[in-house]
Amino acid sequence: MQVKADLHVHTIYSRDSLITAKDLVFYAKKRGLTAVAITDHNTVEGALKLAKETDLLIIPGVEVSSRNGHIIALNVQEPMPKGLSAEETVDRIHSAGGLAVACHPFALFKGSLGKHVSDTFDAVETINASAAPFKRSVRKAEEIAAELKLPRVAGTDAHYAPAIGYAYTLVDAQLDVDAVMKAIVAGRCQPFGASVPLRLKLEMYYHYFKEKKVGSKSN
Ligand SMILES: [Zn+2]
Numbered sequence: 001m002q003v004k005a006d007l008h009v010h011t012i013y014s015r016d017s018l019i020t021a022k023d024l025v026f027y028a029k030k031r032g033l034t035a036v037a038i039t040d041h042n043t044v045e046g047a048l049k050l051a052k053e054t055d056l057l058i059i060p061g062v063e064v065s066s067r068n069g070h071i072i073a074l075n076v077q078e079p080m081p082k083g084l085s086a087e088e089t090v091d092r093i094h095s096a097g098g099l100a101v102a103c104h105p106f107a108l109f110k111g112s113l114g115k116h117v118s119d120t121f122d123a124v125e126t127i128n129a130s131a132a133p134f135k136r137s138v139r140k141a142e143e144i145a146a147e148l149k150l151p152r153v154a155g156t157d158a159h160y161a162p163a164i165g166y167a168y169t170l171v172d173a174q175l176d177v178d179a180v181m182k183a184i185v186a187g188r189c190q191p192f193g194a195s196v197p198l199r200l201k202l203e204m205y206y207h208y209f210k211e212k213k214v215g216s217k218s219n
């Protein structure tokens, strides 16, 4: 069976996202996704809550701000400490039973890991639909994944619900969090997707203005 998963979505529990639980489920289903990893900044509260409320498979995660750049922890039940080195952060994620994903490793303006990606990571997010410049970010992420022989995944980094599903990962697994995690580690997964269209990015900024969220950090 194949699971179609957006492995990088932020909800309103990340202070910089506009995505409510209801919108997340609506757009994920509209795009034919069967799983979504909720990777809010430094909290798993929204993920754990929604996992109980929907038939969509929710993978609880968190986007950790390490000292060397952002790292996604997939399948963790608690937030990871901020400000540690990339290496220490990966260790903490593994101790918590999670997978460490080098998200948007070469995107500009995102707090990216760059050269701090190592083979201790479980996967590289080679396609991040919000990364800029998009093509260069994908190419450089593909290069590092190949060099380190790491599995490749994709996600949107959506902060605005209509962006959900523009990038996704097809995982060869049953629709179950542990099965999906095992398949990713084994490399039974493939990234797909494109950049979020400019129109949607502009719409998102419009809504930020309306909701007076201007000035909050967008990742
Ligand atoms: Zn993010």
Ligand SMILES: [Zn+2]
Residues within 6 Å of the ligand: 063, 070, 103, 104, 110, 111, 219
């Ligand atoms: Zn990030």
